[in-house]
Amino acid sequence: MPDDVPTGAPLVETGVPLLEARGLVKHYRSGGLPLGGRRRATVKAVDGVDLTLRRGSTLGLVGESGCGKSTLTRLLMALDRPTSGTVLVEGRDLLALPSAELRRRRRDIQLVMQDPYTSLDPRMTALEIVREPLDIHRDLMPKKERASWAHELLHMVGLDPGHAHRHPHQFSGGQRQRLGIARALALRPKILVCDEPVSALDVSVQAQVINLFKELQREFGLSYVFIAHDLAVVRHVADEVAVMYLGRIVEHGDRDTVYSRPAHPYTRALLSAVPDPDPRGRGATGRIVLQGDPPSPTRPPTGCAFHTRCWKSEEICVDQQPVPTPESAVGRRQVSCHFPEN
Ligand SMILES: Nc1ncnc2c1ncn2[C@@H]1O[C@H](COP(=O)(O)OP(=O)(O)OP(=O)(O)O)[C@@H](O)[C@H]1O
Numbered sequence: 001m002p003d004d005v006p007t008g009a010p011l012v013e014t015g016v017p018l019l020e021a022r023g024l025v026k027h028y029r030s031g032g033l034p035l036g037g038r039r040r041a042t043v044k045a046v047d048g049v050d051l052t053l054r055r056g057s058t059l060g061l062v063g064e065s066g067c068g069k070s071t072l073t074r075l076l077m078a079l080d081r082p083t084s085g086t087v088l089v090e091g092r093d094l095l096a097l098p099s100a101e102l103r104r105r106r107r108d109i110q111l112v113m114q115d116p117y118t119s120l121d122p123r124m125t126a127l128e129i130v131r132e133p134l135d136i137h138r139d140l141m142p143k144k145e146r147a148s149w150a151h152e153l154l155h156m157v158g159l160d161p162g163h164a165h166r167h168p169h170q171f172s173g174g175q176r177q178r179l180g181i182a183r184a185l186a187l188r189p190k191i192l193v194c195d196e197p198v199s200a201l202d203v204s205v206q207a208q209v210i211n212l213f214k215e216l217q218r219e220f221g222l223s224y225v226f227i228a229h230d231l232a233v234v235r236h237v238a239d240e241v242a243v244m245y246l247g248r249i250v251e252h253g254d255r256d257t258v259y260s261r262p263a264h265p266y267t268r269a270l271l272s273a274v275p276d277p278d279p280r281g282r283g284a285t286g287r288i289v290l291q292g293d294p295p296s297p298t299r300p301p302t303g304c305a306f307h308t309r310c311w312k313s314e315e316i317c318v319d320q321q322p323v324p325t326p327e328s329a330v331g332r333r334q335v336s337c338h339f340p341e342n
C-alpha cells in the first residue's frame with residue numbers, strides 16, 4: 001500500500017480518478033465523394049478531449065446529435081483505437097496493457113445502451129442473457145454458481161426472478177432496460193457507460209430506471225459515464241457535467257455550478273430550453289434559440305467551433321481556438337470560450 005494512504009481508509013475511495021481521457025482524438029476517413037478522384041473527407045468525431053471520471057461518481061455527457069458522444073465512449077471502453085491520445089484506467093494506459101490484462105480491464109467497464117431490445121438476442125431467455133457474459137469470461141465464476149448469480153442480478157434490478165425464462169419481447173420497455181443493466185453488471189464492473197439509457201422510455205419509467213441507477217451506485221460504489229441529450233435527466237443523475245460540441249468539451253464542471261451559472265454560450269443555450277424548477281433562476285433570462293444545425297465535423301469552423309452560431313462571436317473567436325480556463329475557484333469548472341459568462 002502506498003505511504004500516503006491512511007490506514008482505515010474506505011475500500012471504495014470516492015473522488016479519485018478512475019478513468020481518464022488525455023488529449024483523445026478520433027478521426028474517421030469517410031466514404032469520400034462519388035465519381036472518385038477526390039480526396040476522402042476526414043470526420044473529426046472526437047477532436048482533443050480531456051476528461052476524468054472519479055470513483056463512485058457520475059459524469060454526465062451532453063451535446064447535440066453527432067457531436068461525438070458515442071465515439072468518445074467507444075474510445076473510453078477500448079472498443080475503438082484513438083487516432084491519438086490516451087485512456088488511463090486507474091492511472092494505467094489502457095491500450096499499452098498486455099492483452100490478458102486488457103481483457104480483464106475491459107470487464108471493469110460495461111456498456112448500457114439506449115434500446116436493449118435491439119441488443120438483446122430475442123431467442124434467449126432473461127436468465128441466459130444475464131448469464132452469457134459469465135459463460136464467455138469462464139474464469140470468473142464456476143459454472144454451477146452462474147445461474148444463481150444471474151437470478152440474484154435479476155432480483156437486484158427489480159425484475160421477478162420467476163420471469164427468468166421469459167424472452168425479451170415478453171417484457172416492457174423499462175423491464176428490458178433493467179435486463180440490459182443486469183447483464184451489464186454480470187461481470188461486477190467498476191464502471192458503467194450508459195449511452196442514452198432512458199431516452200427510449202416513458203417519463204414515469206425513466207424516473208424509475210434513474211432511481212435504480214442511483215441505488216446500484218450506492219450499493220456497489222459504481223462510477224457512471226451517463227450520456228443523455230435530455231439535460232433534465234442529467235441534472236438528476238450527474239455529479240459532474242461535460243458539454244460537448246463538435247468533438248470537443250466546451251464546458252465541464254460540477255453539476256450545480258454548470259446548471260446554475262453556465263459559462264459557455266452553448267451551455268446557456270442548451271439549458272435555456274430546459275424548464276427551470278427555480279423561478280428566480282436562469283429561466284428569467286429567456287429561451288435562447290440556436291440558429292441552424294451544428295456544422296459538419298468534416299469541416300469544423302476555424303477558431304472556436306461554436307462561433308458560427310454564437311451571438312458573442314468576435315474576430316478572435318474566428319481565428320483562435322480557445323483553451324480551457326483553469327479550474328475556477330468557485331465550484332469545479334473549466335470553460336473553453338473567449339468570452340465566458342460570470
Ligand atoms: N465509424 C464511423 N465512420 C465514419 N464516421 C463516423 C463513424 N462513427 C461515427 N462517425 C461520425 O462521427 C460523428 C460523431 O458521431 P457519434 O455517433 O459519436 O455522435 P453522438 O454524439 O453519439 O450522436 P447521437 O447523439 O446522435 O448518438 C458523426 O458525424 C458521425 O457521423
Ligand SMILES: [Mg+2]
Binds near residue numbers: 069070071195
Ligand atoms: Mg450516440
